[in-house]
Amino acid sequence: xxxxxxxxxxxxxxxxxxxxxxxxxxxxxxxxxxxxxxxxxxxxxxxxxxxxxxxxxxxxxxxxxxxxxxxxxxxxxxxxxxxxxxxxxxxxxxxxxxxxxxxxxxxxxxxxxxxxxxxxxxxxxxxxxxxxxxxxxxxxxxxxxxxxxxxxxxxxxxxxxxxxxxxxxxxxxxxxxxxxxxxxxxxxxxxxxxxxxxxxxxxxxxxxxxxxxxxxxxxxxxxxxxxxxxxxxxxxxxxxxxxxxxxxxxxxxxxxxxxxxxxxxxxxxxxxxxxxxxxxxxxxxxxxxxxxxxxxxxxxxxxxxxxxxxxxxxxxxxxxxxxxxxxxxx
Ligand code: SF4
Numbered sequence: 001x002x003x004x005x006x007x008x009x010x011x012x013x014x015x016x017x018x019x020x021x022x023x024x025x026x027x028x029x030x031x032x033x034x035x036x037x038x039x040x041x042x043x044x045x046x047x048x049x050x051x052x053x054x055x056x057x058x059x060x061x062x063x064x065x066x067x068x069x070x071x072x073x074x075x076x077x078x079x080x081x082x083x084x085x086x087x088x089x090x091x092x093x094x095x096x097x098x099x100x101x102x103x104x105x106x107x108x109x110x111x112x113x114x115x116x117x118x119x120x121x122x123x124x125x126x127x128x129x130x131x132x133x134x135x136x137x138x139x140x141x142x143x144x145x146x147x148x149x150x151x152x153x154x155x156x157x158x159x160x161x162x163x164x165x166x167x168x169x170x171x172x173x174x175x176x177x178x179x180x181x182x183x184x185x186x187x188x189x190x191x192x193x194x195x196x197x198x199x200x201x202x203x204x205x206x207x208x209x210x211x212x213x214x215x216x217x218x219x220x221x222x223x224x225x226x227x228x229x230x231x232x233x234x235x236x237x238x239x240x241x242x243x244x245x246x247x248x249x250x251x252x253x254x255x256x257x258x259x260x261x262x263x264x265x266x267x268x269x270x271x272x273x274x275x276x277x278x279x280x281x282x283x284x285x286x287x288x289x290x291x292x293x294x295x296x297x298x299x300x301x302x303x304x305x306x307x308x309x310x311x312x313x314x315x316x317x318x319x320x321x322x323x324x325x326x327x328x329x330x
Pocket of ligand 1: 073075295296298299302303308309
């Protein structure tokens with residue numbers, strides 16, 4: 001079992017025997033807890049810009065992104081999951097969504113045609129689709145009438161797509177699944193869910209879970225935080241398929257690194273215990289309405305400073321029924 005940050009060649013990043021085969025597969029989830037202010041901690045797919053009013057409900061499941069939110073700041077979790085406060089799209093998150101769509105769609109082409117020029121040629125159509133499905137992303141370029149910033153932004157997306165080809169060779173890959181939604185209910189009743197960017201299954205049956213990041217790889221001391229999301233997915237796949245994924249692979253397009261980890265059952269059991277403890281804390285906060293702010297340097301990326309007590313704001317009225325703290329489950 002090892003953790004490594006590689007400037008990997010396709011061979012270095014592969015599951016034994018290299019991935020192939022369209023094996024019917026699992027179903028899965030999403031993103032990252034924080035610890036340092038780096039681009040990889042910026043959520044890559046932004047929370048939808050949901051117009052009010054929104055019906056508040058107690059959380060019923062956990063994804064890696066939301067688990068990361070709670071670990072970063074419980075009040076942020078409340079704003080996102082319970083109040084569902086709208087958030088502005090960000091350039092980094094929107095570019096991440098665009099690049100993910102391009103990498104996913106490229107596998108529609110025959111293996112030999114999965115070239116960098118072809119991938120880059122998909123960007124305009126995928127950008128059109130993104131604007132149609134999420135018109136709010138155009139707010140990003142509202143003050144850019146000449147389109148100069150948009151052109152730079154699209155060039156950066158091209159650069160990220162191009163870099164992927166130095167890290168993996170899509171002509172040698174035949175993903176079993178792309179953008180796979182997965183959901184598993186644990187014995188405790190907790191439901192885990194998320195979306196896995198890519199699942200490769202080798203002829204031997206070994207499973208590799210792959211996630212693309214458009215930010216930079218974390219420094220080694222923060223690698224554990226980055227791997228949390230991947231272990232979360234591995235736990236879901238294990239619970240669904242009774243197969244422990246052979247390899248977890250994070251592909252950092254921003255820095256050209258590949259971070260891999262080969263999990264063991266003990267890792268997944270530890271993640272499950274951690275998630276159960278986290279869920280207990282979330283349930284307690286949901287029932288009592290006690291959501292503490294936890295200010296860190298990541299507050300600089302938070303859209304909710306105006307309603308955060310740490311910044312002189314007042315949260316909206318808590319929309320769920322509450323019980324007194326410490327009075328037991330209600
Ligand atoms: S500003 Fe900081 S402390 Fe306040 S809700 Fe956002 S992340 Fe939490």
